[in-house]
Amino acid sequence: MINVNLSVLNPLEQQIHAKLYDYSRQNSNIRISEAAELCDCSVSKISKFVKKLGFENYKQYLDFLYEREVPSEDYSDELTRISKFIDNFDEKKVDELISLIESREKIILFGYGPSLICAQYFEYRLRTITNKVIFAVTDEISISSMSDESTLLILLTVTGSFRTFENIYNAAKSKSCQVAMVVEEYNTELFKQCDHIFWLSKYNQPDDLLPYEKSRTVFFIFLEEVIQKLMRKNKAAIE
Known part of the structure:
Protein backbone atom coordinates (compact mmCIF):
# COMPACT_ATOMS: atom_id res chain seq x y z
CA MET A 1 0.00 0.00 0.00
CA ILE A 2 1.54 3.28 -1.13
CA ASN A 3 0.56 6.74 0.00
CA VAL A 4 2.20 9.35 -2.24
CA ASN A 5 1.87 12.84 -0.79
CA LEU A 6 3.65 15.66 -2.63
CA SER A 7 2.41 18.22 -0.13
CA VAL A 8 4.80 16.97 2.56
CA LEU A 9 7.86 17.94 0.47
CA ASN A 10 9.73 21.12 1.23
CA PRO A 11 10.70 23.44 -1.70
CA LEU A 12 14.08 21.74 -2.19
CA GLU A 13 12.51 18.29 -2.30
CA GLN A 14 9.86 19.50 -4.71
CA GLN A 15 12.66 20.70 -6.97
CA ILE A 16 14.31 17.28 -6.75
CA HIS A 17 11.08 15.59 -7.82
CA ALA A 18 10.54 18.09 -10.65
CA LYS A 19 14.09 17.59 -11.97
CA LEU A 20 13.87 13.81 -11.84
CA TYR A 21 10.43 13.84 -13.46
CA ASP A 22 11.62 16.06 -16.34
CA TYR A 23 14.79 14.01 -16.77
CA SER A 24 12.82 10.74 -16.82
CA ARG A 25 10.79 11.95 -19.83
CA GLN A 26 13.97 11.87 -21.96
CA ASN A 27 15.97 9.09 -20.30
CA SER A 28 15.07 5.44 -19.86
CA ASN A 29 16.54 4.95 -16.41
CA ILE A 30 18.19 6.95 -13.64
CA ARG A 31 20.65 5.36 -11.22
CA ILE A 32 20.45 6.75 -7.72
CA SER A 33 23.99 8.12 -7.97
CA GLU A 34 23.02 9.82 -11.23
CA ALA A 35 19.93 11.28 -9.56
CA ALA A 36 22.06 12.67 -6.73
CA GLU A 37 24.47 14.25 -9.19
CA LEU A 38 21.64 15.70 -11.28
CA CYS A 39 20.02 17.25 -8.19
CA ASP A 40 23.32 18.34 -6.67
CA CYS A 41 22.77 16.43 -3.44
CA SER A 42 23.89 13.21 -1.74
CA VAL A 43 22.61 9.69 -2.39
CA SER A 44 21.40 9.68 1.20
CA LYS A 45 19.29 12.76 0.48
CA ILE A 46 17.63 11.01 -2.48
CA SER A 47 16.86 7.96 -0.32
CA LYS A 48 15.31 10.12 2.39
CA PHE A 49 13.36 12.08 -0.22
CA VAL A 50 11.68 9.02 -1.77
CA LYS A 51 10.73 7.62 1.64
CA LYS A 52 9.30 10.96 2.72
CA LEU A 53 7.29 11.00 -0.50
CA GLY A 54 5.73 7.67 0.47
CA PHE A 55 7.82 4.99 -1.25
CA GLU A 56 9.67 2.12 0.39
CA ASN A 57 12.82 2.57 -1.70
CA TYR A 58 14.30 4.31 -4.74
CA LYS A 59 13.36 1.47 -7.11
CA GLN A 60 9.71 1.83 -6.17
CA TYR A 61 9.95 5.57 -6.79
CA LEU A 62 11.40 4.89 -10.27
CA ASP A 63 8.49 2.58 -11.05
CA PHE A 64 6.18 5.45 -10.17
CA LEU A 65 8.25 7.97 -12.12
CA TYR A 66 8.19 5.83 -15.30
CA GLU A 67 4.54 4.88 -14.79
CA ARG A 68 5.43 1.23 -14.49
CA GLU A 69 3.17 -1.08 -12.53
CA VAL A 70 4.35 -1.13 -8.93
CA PRO A 71 4.60 -4.77 -7.77
CA SER A 72 2.09 -5.34 -5.02
CA GLU A 73 2.70 -7.42 -1.95
CA ASP A 74 0.50 -10.43 -1.30
CA TYR A 75 -2.75 -9.62 0.45
CA SER A 76 -3.13 -10.94 3.95
Whole structure:
Protein backbone atom coordinates (compact mmCIF):
# COMPACT_ATOMS: atom_id res chain seq x y z
CA MET A 1 0.00 0.00 0.00
CA ILE A 2 1.54 3.28 -1.13
CA ASN A 3 0.56 6.74 0.00
CA VAL A 4 2.20 9.35 -2.24
CA ASN A 5 1.87 12.84 -0.79
CA LEU A 6 3.65 15.66 -2.63
CA SER A 7 2.41 18.22 -0.13
CA VAL A 8 4.80 16.97 2.56
CA LEU A 9 7.86 17.94 0.47
CA ASN A 10 9.73 21.12 1.23
CA PRO A 11 10.70 23.44 -1.70
CA LEU A 12 14.08 21.74 -2.19
CA GLU A 13 12.51 18.29 -2.30
CA GLN A 14 9.86 19.50 -4.71
CA GLN A 15 12.66 20.70 -6.97
CA ILE A 16 14.31 17.28 -6.75
CA HIS A 17 11.08 15.59 -7.82
CA ALA A 18 10.54 18.09 -10.65
CA LYS A 19 14.09 17.59 -11.97
CA LEU A 20 13.87 13.81 -11.84
CA TYR A 21 10.43 13.84 -13.46
CA ASP A 22 11.62 16.06 -16.34
CA TYR A 23 14.79 14.01 -16.77
CA SER A 24 12.82 10.74 -16.82
CA ARG A 25 10.79 11.95 -19.83
CA GLN A 26 13.97 11.87 -21.96
CA ASN A 27 15.97 9.09 -20.30
CA SER A 28 15.07 5.44 -19.86
CA ASN A 29 16.54 4.95 -16.41
CA ILE A 30 18.19 6.95 -13.64
CA ARG A 31 20.65 5.36 -11.22
CA ILE A 32 20.45 6.75 -7.72
CA SER A 33 23.99 8.12 -7.97
CA GLU A 34 23.02 9.82 -11.23
CA ALA A 35 19.93 11.28 -9.56
CA ALA A 36 22.06 12.67 -6.73
CA GLU A 37 24.47 14.25 -9.19
CA LEU A 38 21.64 15.70 -11.28
CA CYS A 39 20.02 17.25 -8.19
CA ASP A 40 23.32 18.34 -6.67
CA CYS A 41 22.77 16.43 -3.44
CA SER A 42 23.89 13.21 -1.74
CA VAL A 43 22.61 9.69 -2.39
CA SER A 44 21.40 9.68 1.20
CA LYS A 45 19.29 12.76 0.48
CA ILE A 46 17.63 11.01 -2.48
CA SER A 47 16.86 7.96 -0.32
CA LYS A 48 15.31 10.12 2.39
CA PHE A 49 13.36 12.08 -0.22
CA VAL A 50 11.68 9.02 -1.77
CA LYS A 51 10.73 7.62 1.64
CA LYS A 52 9.30 10.96 2.72
CA LEU A 53 7.29 11.00 -0.50
CA GLY A 54 5.73 7.67 0.47
CA PHE A 55 7.82 4.99 -1.25
CA GLU A 56 9.67 2.12 0.39
CA ASN A 57 12.82 2.57 -1.70
CA TYR A 58 14.30 4.31 -4.74
CA LYS A 59 13.36 1.47 -7.11
CA GLN A 60 9.71 1.83 -6.17
CA TYR A 61 9.95 5.57 -6.79
CA LEU A 62 11.40 4.89 -10.27
CA ASP A 63 8.49 2.58 -11.05
CA PHE A 64 6.18 5.45 -10.17
CA LEU A 65 8.25 7.97 -12.12
CA TYR A 66 8.19 5.83 -15.30
CA GLU A 67 4.54 4.88 -14.79
CA ARG A 68 5.43 1.23 -14.49
CA GLU A 69 3.17 -1.08 -12.53
CA VAL A 70 4.35 -1.13 -8.93
CA PRO A 71 4.60 -4.77 -7.77
CA SER A 72 2.09 -5.34 -5.02
CA GLU A 73 2.70 -7.42 -1.95
CA ASP A 74 0.50 -10.43 -1.30
CA TYR A 75 -2.75 -9.62 0.45
CA SER A 76 -3.13 -10.94 3.95
CA ASP A 77 -5.41 -13.97 4.28
CA GLU A 78 -8.02 -11.78 5.97
CA LEU A 79 -8.13 -9.26 3.13
CA THR A 80 -8.40 -12.06 0.57
CA ARG A 81 -11.22 -13.66 2.55
CA ILE A 82 -13.14 -10.42 2.94
CA SER A 83 -12.69 -9.63 -0.75
CA LYS A 84 -14.22 -13.00 -1.66
CA PHE A 85 -17.07 -12.43 0.79
CA ILE A 86 -17.89 -9.05 -0.79
CA ASP A 87 -17.69 -10.49 -4.31
CA ASN A 88 -20.26 -13.15 -3.34
CA PHE A 89 -22.41 -10.97 -1.09
CA ASP A 90 -26.00 -12.20 -0.88
CA GLU A 91 -28.37 -9.22 -0.77
CA LYS A 92 -31.31 -11.55 -0.16
CA LYS A 93 -30.03 -12.25 3.36
CA VAL A 94 -30.14 -8.52 4.06
CA ASP A 95 -33.79 -8.32 2.95
CA GLU A 96 -34.72 -11.39 5.01
CA LEU A 97 -33.22 -9.99 8.21
CA ILE A 98 -34.90 -6.64 7.60
CA SER A 99 -38.25 -8.43 7.26
CA LEU A 100 -37.70 -10.14 10.60
CA ILE A 101 -36.71 -6.85 12.26
CA GLU A 102 -39.76 -5.08 10.85
CA SER A 103 -42.08 -7.86 12.04
CA ARG A 104 -41.27 -7.35 15.74
CA GLU A 105 -41.54 -4.40 18.11
CA LYS A 106 -38.61 -5.31 20.32
CA ILE A 107 -35.11 -6.35 19.21
CA ILE A 108 -32.60 -7.98 21.55
CA LEU A 109 -29.00 -8.44 20.42
CA PHE A 110 -26.60 -10.83 22.11
CA GLY A 111 -23.21 -12.43 21.60
CA TYR A 112 -20.27 -13.74 23.59
CA GLY A 113 -16.88 -12.01 23.84
CA PRO A 114 -16.10 -9.72 20.87
CA SER A 115 -19.49 -10.55 19.35
CA LEU A 116 -21.14 -8.79 22.30
CA ILE A 117 -19.21 -5.63 21.42
CA CYS A 118 -20.61 -5.90 17.87
CA ALA A 119 -24.10 -6.31 19.34
CA GLN A 120 -23.66 -3.16 21.45
CA TYR A 121 -22.53 -1.17 18.43
CA PHE A 122 -25.53 -2.25 16.36
CA GLU A 123 -27.86 -1.55 19.27
CA TYR A 124 -26.82 2.09 18.87
CA ARG A 125 -27.10 1.99 15.07
CA LEU A 126 -30.60 0.48 15.12
CA ARG A 127 -31.81 2.90 17.76
CA THR A 128 -30.94 5.84 15.53
CA ILE A 129 -33.05 4.63 12.61
CA THR A 130 -36.04 2.82 14.14
CA ASN A 131 -38.71 3.51 16.73
CA LYS A 132 -38.43 -0.02 18.04
CA VAL A 133 -37.22 -1.03 21.48
CA ILE A 134 -33.60 -2.10 20.99
CA PHE A 135 -31.38 -3.76 23.60
CA ALA A 136 -27.94 -5.35 23.51
CA VAL A 137 -27.83 -7.48 26.63
CA THR A 138 -24.77 -8.85 28.39
CA ASP A 139 -26.17 -11.92 30.15
CA GLU A 140 -28.53 -14.81 29.56
CA ILE A 141 -30.87 -13.99 32.46
CA SER A 142 -31.73 -10.61 30.94
CA ILE A 143 -32.72 -12.29 27.69
CA SER A 144 -35.17 -14.55 29.47
CA SER A 145 -36.72 -11.74 31.54
CA MET A 146 -37.06 -9.32 28.60
CA SER A 147 -38.35 -11.69 25.91
CA ASP A 148 -41.99 -11.93 24.89
CA GLU A 149 -44.09 -12.60 21.78
CA SER A 150 -43.21 -9.19 20.31
CA THR A 151 -39.45 -9.84 20.52
CA LEU A 152 -36.84 -10.79 17.95
CA LEU A 153 -33.65 -12.09 19.55
CA ILE A 154 -30.60 -11.81 17.25
CA LEU A 155 -27.64 -13.94 18.28
CA LEU A 156 -24.22 -13.09 16.85
CA THR A 157 -21.50 -15.73 16.62
CA VAL A 158 -18.58 -16.45 14.31
CA THR A 159 -18.41 -20.22 14.81
CA GLY A 160 -21.10 -21.12 17.34
CA SER A 161 -18.53 -23.29 19.06
CA PHE A 162 -17.40 -21.07 21.94
CA ARG A 163 -20.55 -21.69 23.97
CA THR A 164 -23.91 -23.21 23.17
CA PHE A 165 -26.97 -21.00 22.73
CA GLU A 166 -29.34 -23.88 23.44
CA ASN A 167 -30.43 -22.72 26.92
CA ILE A 168 -30.92 -19.17 25.65
CA TYR A 169 -33.00 -20.45 22.76
CA ASN A 170 -35.20 -22.65 24.94
CA ALA A 171 -35.80 -19.82 27.42
CA ALA A 172 -36.67 -17.39 24.64
CA LYS A 173 -39.03 -19.85 22.95
CA SER A 174 -40.85 -20.39 26.25
CA LYS A 175 -41.76 -16.67 25.99
CA SER A 176 -42.85 -17.03 22.32
CA CYS A 177 -39.82 -15.03 21.19
CA GLN A 178 -38.50 -15.36 17.62
CA VAL A 179 -34.78 -16.24 17.55
CA ALA A 180 -32.48 -15.49 14.62
CA MET A 181 -28.78 -16.24 14.49
CA VAL A 182 -26.21 -14.35 12.42
CA VAL A 183 -23.24 -16.70 12.11
CA GLU A 184 -20.20 -16.51 9.92
CA GLU A 185 -19.07 -20.14 9.60
CA TYR A 186 -21.27 -23.13 8.74
CA ASN A 187 -22.04 -25.26 11.79
CA THR A 188 -24.82 -27.85 11.71
CA GLU A 189 -24.96 -27.94 15.53
CA LEU A 190 -26.68 -24.56 15.42
CA PHE A 191 -29.86 -25.90 13.80
CA LYS A 192 -31.43 -26.61 17.19
CA GLN A 193 -30.45 -23.27 18.71
CA CYS A 194 -32.55 -20.79 16.71
CA ASP A 195 -35.51 -20.42 14.34
CA HIS A 196 -33.71 -18.69 11.50
CA ILE A 197 -30.01 -18.88 10.62
CA PHE A 198 -28.10 -16.43 8.46
CA TRP A 199 -24.86 -18.13 7.42
CA LEU A 200 -22.83 -15.31 6.02
CA SER A 201 -19.72 -16.79 4.46
CA LYS A 202 -18.30 -19.97 2.97
CA TYR A 203 -14.76 -18.65 3.47
CA ASN A 204 -13.75 -19.66 6.96
CA GLN A 205 -11.10 -18.00 9.06
CA PRO A 206 -7.99 -20.06 9.95
CA ASP A 207 -8.71 -23.09 12.12
CA ASP A 208 -5.76 -22.34 14.40
CA LEU A 209 -7.51 -19.19 15.67
CA LEU A 210 -9.61 -19.49 18.82
CA PRO A 211 -13.19 -18.13 18.58
CA TYR A 212 -12.34 -14.89 20.41
CA GLU A 213 -9.28 -14.39 18.16
CA LYS A 214 -11.33 -14.43 14.96
CA SER A 215 -12.34 -11.13 13.37
CA ARG A 216 -15.90 -9.82 13.28
CA THR A 217 -15.39 -7.95 10.00
CA VAL A 218 -18.07 -9.94 8.17
CA PHE A 219 -20.64 -9.03 10.86
CA PHE A 220 -19.94 -5.34 10.37
CA ILE A 221 -20.19 -5.55 6.58
CA PHE A 222 -23.46 -7.51 6.63
CA LEU A 223 -25.18 -5.66 9.47
CA GLU A 224 -24.06 -2.27 8.20
CA GLU A 225 -25.73 -3.12 4.89
CA VAL A 226 -28.89 -3.90 6.86
CA ILE A 227 -28.64 -0.50 8.56
CA GLN A 228 -28.03 1.34 5.28
CA LYS A 229 -30.99 -0.32 3.59
CA LEU A 230 -33.26 0.47 6.53
CA MET A 231 -32.14 4.10 6.34
CA ARG A 232 -32.95 4.25 2.64
CA LYS A 233 -36.40 2.75 3.26
CA ASN A 234 -37.08 5.30 5.98
CA LYS A 235 -36.13 8.20 3.72
CA ALA A 236 -38.25 6.85 0.87
CA ALA A 237 -41.25 6.54 3.20
CA ILE A 238 -40.88 10.17 4.29
CA GLU A 239 -40.61 11.42 0.71
